[in-house]
Amino acid sequence: MFRRRPDPDAEALKLARAWMARLKSGEATTDDAAAFRAWRAADPAHEAAWAETVRLWEASGAAAAAVRRRDVAPRRAMSRRMVLGGGAVAASAAITGLGAVRLGLLPAPADLLADHATGTGERREITLPDGSRAALDARTALDVDMAPGRRRLTLIHGAAVVDVAGGLSPALEVRAGPGVARADAGSFTIRQIPVPADDPGGMRRRVVCIAGSVSVTAGETRELLPGQAVDYDDTGCGPVVGADAALETAWRQGLMVFRDRRVDEIVFELNRYRPGRVILLDDTAAARRLSGVFHLDRTDEVVAHLERMLALPTRDLPGGIVLIG
Structure with missing residues (x-):
C-alpha cells in the first residue's frame, strides 16, 4: 500500500x-x-x-x-x-x-x-550502506534511502541490477514509477521500457529475477523466481513470464543484445549509449521487430543496421542527432 x-x-x-x-x-x-x-x-x-x-x-x-x-x-x-x-x-x-x-x-x-546518476554511455557499480550492490546502466538516476528499519532505493529512470545483502531486516525495496520490488536476498534487474507510440501509458517497468526471489507490487503482487519476469505500469502488473537473465544484463559485458525486440525499444536503448539522439520518425517501422548483437562502443553500427534493415533514409543533424525515416 x-x-x-x-x-x-x-x-x-x-x-x-x-x-x-x-x-x-x-x-x-x-x-x-x-x-x-x-x-x-x-x-x-x-x-x-x-x-x-x-x-x-x-x-x-x-x-x-x-x-x-x-x-x-x-x-x-x-x-x-x-x-x-x-x-x-x-x-x-x-x-x-x-x-x-x-x-x-x-x-x-x-x-x-539524484544520489547516483550515470551519463550517456556510462555504467557504474556502487556499494550501498547496507552492503548491497547496484550496477547502474547508462542514463540512470537512483536515490538511496537507508536508515534503521528502512532499506529503500528509488529508480528515477534508467536500469539497474541490484544484488541484495541477505540476513538483514527489513527487505530491500526498489521503487520505480507506480510499483515496488522487494527482496530479502538474491539479485534482480529493474528497467524502464517505452510502450508503443499509440499507447498513452508512457513508460512501463520490467523486473527480472536473477537469483533468490523478488516480490513485485503494482496494484497486485507477483512473486518471481530465477528466470522469471513481470512488467508493470500505471494499470497494474502483467503476467509472470520467462526471461533470459544473461540477455537482460548483457550491457554489463559491454553488449547490446536484442532478440525479437520492437524497433522503438531498440532506439530507446541505443540512446542510452550514443552521444546525441536517434529519432525514429516512422511509426510503422517502430513496430517492426529485429534481433542483433552489438558492442556498446560501436553504436554507429546499430544506426547503420537500422537503416539497412528498415530501408529508410537517415539524416544527420548537428549535435549527433540522427533522424530515421
Whole structure:
C-alpha cells in the first residue's frame, strides 16, 4: 500500500516551480542542489509540491509526443525538404532548454539531485550502506534511502541490477514509477521500457529475477523466481513470464543484445549509449521487430543496421542527432 501524499499548497507549488526553473536553467550549482534538498525535506507540503511539479513536467513531455505523432505524417515531406535545404541549422537551434532535456542532450533536473546518476554511455557499480550492490546502466538516476528499519532505493529512470545483502531486516525495496520490488536476498534487474507510440501509458517497468526471489507490487503482487519476469505500469502488473537473465544484463559485458525486440525499444536503448539522439520518425517501422548483437562502443553500427534493415533514409543533424525515416 502507498501512503497518500498531502495536497500541495499554492505557495509551495510556486516555490517548486521556481526550483524547477532554476534547476533546468543550466546554471544550477552544487549549493543550489543542497539548498533544494533542504527545502524538500523541511515540510511534507514541499515534497508534495515538487512531486506535482515533476508530474506536470512529465505530462508536458507526453503531450508533446502525442502532438508529434499526430502531426508527423503531414509534415514529413516538408521536414525533409527543410533538412535538405539547410534547415538543419534551424532544427538544431530549436533543440535548446526544455527541448534539449526532452531529447536527453542536457541532464534532467532529477539527475542533478539524484544520489547516483550515470551519463550517456556510462555504467557504474556502487556499494550501498547496507552492503548491497547496484550496477547502474547508462542514463540512470537512483536515490538511496537507508536508515534503521528502512532499506529503500528509488529508480528515477534508467536500469539497474541490484544484488541484495541477505540476513538483514527489513527487505530491500526498489521503487520505480507506480510499483515496488522487494527482496530479502538474491539479485534482480529493474528497467524502464517505452510502450508503443499509440499507447498513452508512457513508460512501463520490467523486473527480472536473477537469483533468490523478488516480490513485485503494482496494484497486485507477483512473486518471481530465477528466470522469471513481470512488467508493470500505471494499470497494474502483467503476467509472470520467462526471461533470459544473461540477455537482460548483457550491457554489463559491454553488449547490446536484442532478440525479437520492437524497433522503438531498440532506439530507446541505443540512446542510452550514443552521444546525441536517434529519432525514429516512422511509426510503422517502430513496430517492426529485429534481433542483433552489438558492442556498446560501436553504436554507429546499430544506426547503420537500422537503416539497412528498415530501408529508410537517415539524416544527420548537428549535435549527433540522427533522424530515421
